[in-house]
Each structure stands twice: as structure tokens, then as C-alpha cells.
Amino acid sequence: MRHNTSSDLFELAKTLMPGGVSSPVRAIKPYPFYTEQAEGSHIRTVDGTELLDCCMAYGPLILGHACPTIRSAIEDQLSRGWLYGTPTPLEPAYAKRITGDHPGMDMVRFVSSGSEATMAAIRLARGFTGKKDIVKIEGGFHGAHDAVLVKAGSGATTMGVPDSAGVLADLVAHTRQVPFNDPDALESLLSAHNDVAALIIEPVMGNIGPILPQDNYLRDIREITKAHDVLLIFDEVITGYRVGIGGAQVKYGVKPDLTTLGKIIGGGLPIGAFGGRREIMEMVAPQGPVYQAGTYSGNPLSLAAGMATIEWLHARPELYRELDDRTRSLEESLGRKAGGSFVRLGSMFKYFFRSSPPQNYRDVKECDTAAFSTFWKKMLDAGIFLPPSQFETNFLSAAHTDRDLTALAQAYTTCR
Numbered sequence: 001m002r003h004n005t006s007s008d009l010f011e012l013a014k015t016l017m018p019g020g021v022s023s024p025v026r027a028i029k030p031y032p033f034y035t036e037q038a039e040g041s042h043i044r045t046v047d048g049t050e051l052l053d054c055c056m057a058y059g060p061l062i063l064g065h066a067c068p069t070i071r072s073a074i075e076d077q078l079s080r081g082w083l084y085g086t087p088t089p090l091e092p093a094y095a096k097r098i099t100g101d102h103p104g105m106d107m108v109r110f111v112s113s114g115s116e117a118t119m120a121a122i123r124l125a126r127g128f129t130g131k132k133d134i135v136k137i138e139g140g141f142h143g144a145h146d147a148v149l150v151k152a153g154s155g156a157t158t159m160g161v162p163d164s165a166g167v168l169a170d171l172v173a174h175t176r177q178v179p180f181n182d183p184d185a186l187e188s189l190l191s192a193h194n195d196v197a198a199l200i201i202e203p204v205m206g207n208i209g210p211i212l213p214q215d216n217y218l219r220d221i222r223e224i225t226k227a228h229d230v231l232l233i234f235d236e237v238i239t240g241y242r243v244g245i246g247g248a249q250v251k252y253g254v255k256p257d258l259t260t261l262g263k264i265i266g267g268g269l270p271i272g273a274f275g276g277r278r279e280i281m282e283m284v285a286p287q288g289p290v291y292q293a294g295t296y297s298g299n300p301l302s303l304a305a306g307m308a309t310i311e312w313l314h315a316r317p318e319l320y321r322e323l324d325d326r327t328r329s330l331e332e333s334l335g336r337k338a339g340g341s342f343v344r345l346g347s348m349f350k351y352f353f354r355s356s357p358p359q360n361y362r363d364v365k366e367c368d369t370a371a372f373s374t375f376w377k378k379m380l381d382a383g384i385f386l387p388p389s390q391f392e393t394n395f396l397s398a399a400h401t402d403r404d405l406t407a408l409a410q411a412y413t414t415c416r
């Protein structure tokens, strides 16, 4: 790869922006490549390198880069203006589609990011139940706001400790954690503490994985939360329309009380949404006392791009089967290798440098991150861009071709 322009840009950026980037994961060492354009399954860097992309902007781009259908939906909206500060016909239309697809969502509120959605869902859970604490899963990621920036691994019954400077210990003391795939830990936590408003969980852990839920785990936590009068929040910001239409709640047949969405539902433009049971959502302002608002909420460009994406998926639901076939054949072509394990769910996949698939955060911490780092660089040299972390999920899109998959399998085989 020729790196010159990228390294120059990064040197400049570092003097102007913390770490040189707009979001931490992008600060690849010694410097990230800068992107000039992208189309389909490929990114072209400012240095003229073509890369096969399996990061896909960390999840939103299920139809690939610059999908023509989405582009024309955006252009059509652009020509009529792109922000009004008034309701648009897109909102009830898209709300109908999203609530129709998700059994756990009778009503929905559109916001501008996944972080905003989980922040509001947590406030709503507290407002609805009148209880103080929340429980999250160790290693679960729900965005970058205070209540969920809690150091993982602090044990089921201890109180949360801040994972970031500037987050008040008093505040995260109300965030408790349990390990994924461990219904007993949740049961004992909820038996010992009766001031819990909600459990927030990625039903498939996408930000340290994918880590898949074991058989009946999601059903068990549904029963446990219900028995303790604790709301169940599925954070489906990644899994929504990724593991299928209706997300994990349809795939696994478990109905949460609240759901958060983002990523795919914006078709590549900024979005978030939260929704749930009608009686809970009726607590949201202006209908109810739980305040939530946003200048860009329901912005027409994101809604147009998102709705075009979801309509595309409804018109061609066989995509999910096709993507699942692709990651399955990738897994088969790789075979087993000592010290590694391949985990996949539909278009989500990851090669872990750990002998067996991780089941929770503690397991994933055992991965050989130095080996991953060497592998990641080799893959980049081979023309494959993977998310630059052992803990981020890889994604395929509708734009990935058979040829891409062959190239990917070959690169995995030689770089592992």
C-alpha cells in the first residue's frame, strides 16, 4: 500500500482533533487509511488502494456502499429540502413499517443515534417503573453516554465503576452488571436487589463478538425479568434488520418491553430509534412525563434512506439466507485451526484467536490480541479491510460477490 497521503492527513488531524479522529476505533496505528470513495463492497483510499470492506461502517451498510436504490431515495428527498422542523409523511409511514416488523414495538420515537436511543430508553424505563438501577451485560456496548460507560468485569453484585474520566461514580453506582449467557447470575442479582428498572442487553453481542446467546438464554432472561418486574430492553442497534427482519426478537422469539434500533434503519445516514409496549411509550413527552427531544429527530434524509433500505429488504428477504450461506461456506473453507475459532450468525462473523468460541466478556478477554493485530495487518496488505479490533464484528453486505468471498477465504487461509 502507498500510505503517503493518509499519513500526512493523520499528522495534520492529530494537531487539530483529539487522537486525530472523530471516533476512537478509527485511530488505527501507526495511522489509519483515509477514504476517498466507496462503492459496493469496496473502499478506495486517498492513496489509490482498493480494499475489500468487511467493516461496512460497523454495521449500517447491509446493502453495501453507495447503493443506487438508497442514493435515489436520498436524492429524491434532497431535491425537496432536507430539514423542516415539522412532521413529514415519512414518519408515520416508517413508524408503521418498523412497529409492524418488531413484535416488541407498538410505538416508536425516532432519534439521531443509537447512543441517544439507549439513553432515552433507560430514562423511560426509570420513568415508567419508578426504580433507580439498571443492569447491563459485562462487555455490552450501548453507546457513549454516562449510564452505560461502566467498567466490565466488576462482578454481578458489586456496583458499577466508571469506565471513563468525567463519569460520576455516583451515577454508575446505579448500573450493575452480569455476564452474558448466565441466567443464574441475573436471577441472583435481581433476587438481592429490588430497585432495578431494566436489564439492557444486546441479544447477540455485537461489540465484542459476535457472541451468540446459548439455547434458551434469551427466553430465560425474559422470564426472570418479568418475574422481578424489571423491564427488558433489547438493544438491537446492530441486530435490527441484520439477523433478519424483526431482528433478534423475531429470530429467537422473545418479546422485549423496549427495543432500541440504529445503524441499518438509517440506510447509512445518522439515526436511532426506541420503541416498545404502548403503555410504556405513552410515558414519552409530549404524551407523558418522560422528556425526550431532538432538532434532527426523524430527519427526512435519514428516514428516506432508511425506509428505502427496509423496503429493499422486504422485497428480497432471501438476502438473509444468501448471506448466511456465504459465511457458512467461508467457515467451511477455513476449517479448524489450533488456537482459533470462527463464529458467525448470518452476515455477522469473526475469527477469534481463542481455541473455542467465547461465551461472554471474560472469555473474549482471553483472545490473543497480539496475534489478531499481526493478522489484521496481513489482511490489510492482502487488500481486505476488517474492523481493526479483535472485539468488533465483521459484516457482509448484499454487495459482496462470490469473487469477494473467494478472495476473503483465500486471505484468511494465508494470513491466519
Ligand SMILES: *Cc1c(COP(=O)(O)O)cnc(C)c1O
Binding pocket: 112, 113, 114, 115, 116, 118, 141, 142, 143, 144, 202, 206, 207, 235, 236, 237, 238, 262, 263, 271, 272
Ligand atoms: C453502535 C451501537 C450503539 C451506538 O449507536 P451510535 O449510533 O453509534 O450512537 C448502541 N448500541 C449498540 C448495540 C451498537 O452497536
